[in-house]
Amino acid sequence: MKQAFFRLVTFIVLSTFAVACSHDDDVAPTTTATRDENLAMGNPSGATANPANFSNYLLTKAQYTLSYNRDQGKPNWVSWHLSSAWLGSTPRQDNFGTDNTLPTGWYRVSSSSYSGSGFDRGHNCPSADRTNSVEDNSATFLMSNMMPQAPASNQQTWAGLENYCRTLVGAGNELYIICGSYGKGGSGSNGSASTIDDGRVTVPAYCWKVVVVLPVGTDDSRRVTATTRVIAINTPNTNSINSSWENYRTTVDAIEKATGYDLLSEVSTSIQSAVESKVDSGPTN
Ligand code: MN
Ligand code: MN
DSSP, X not given: OHHHHHHHHHHHHHHHHHHHHHHHHHHGGGGSOOOOOTTTTOOTTOOBSOTTOTTSEEEEOSSOEEEEEGGGTEEEEXXXXXXXXXXXXXXXXXXXXXXXXXXXXXOOOOTTTTTTSSOEEEESSOGGGOOSOHHHHHHTTBGGGEEEXXXXXXXXXXXXXHHHHHHHHHTTEEEEXXXXXXXXXXXXXXXXXXXXXXXXXXXXXEEEEEEEEEESOSSHHHHOOTTSEEEEEEEESBTTOOSOGGGGBOOHHHHHHHHOOOTXXXXXXXXXXXXXXXXXXXXXX
């Protein structure tokens, strides 16, 4: 009898301990940054991985997801997740190259397609956002991730926001970044152009970016609230652009109107209404 009682007490103590441990396992990972789904905030244009959909072709890579436009020789938009789990010490590979995963028969923009055009090979997903391996960094140099961008826009205005995004990651956040370009005709270091590479690559008139800022955690699209910081910019593709990205802040709604896309479509419509109609006024560095 005494022994049975002792066994019962032991059983209760041990099972209480086991329950406490499994509960800890459930809550522990919220402070650990992971690599999450690049398209978690939604597919802005309903892109599909069907070659017949040549102007809105979904291309999914481990490092980013994009909608490619065959006849423009550039992406419509690129979407990626950024957290400290994507960042390391891999140096910039600078190995610009053709994307051989595009459907058979499609024109493949090459590393020299922009040569002498007066436009930079402007990364959508930046090299410095994928530095955890040579493979990850090299993926950002595929020409399917490039847009012809005025040098001042690429090297100053956009570089400034890209750096600020990584500052936000260093402060304990994870980000979802969606950017793209639309329209036709920009002005680079050799003056105006509507296309380059013998008409095979469209020079966009505007380049835009949307950044969703969340403290590191899980279940990200459901954690967006009406007060989540969302930064949106829309920049003219001209070399006379102001170097400060904050001068180009706008609403997500304005970008949706200009492009016809639905951004952040994985977020509930009531939260979208709140975050998409505001112009960010937060810190800029
Ligand atoms: Mn909207
Ligand atoms: Mn939306």
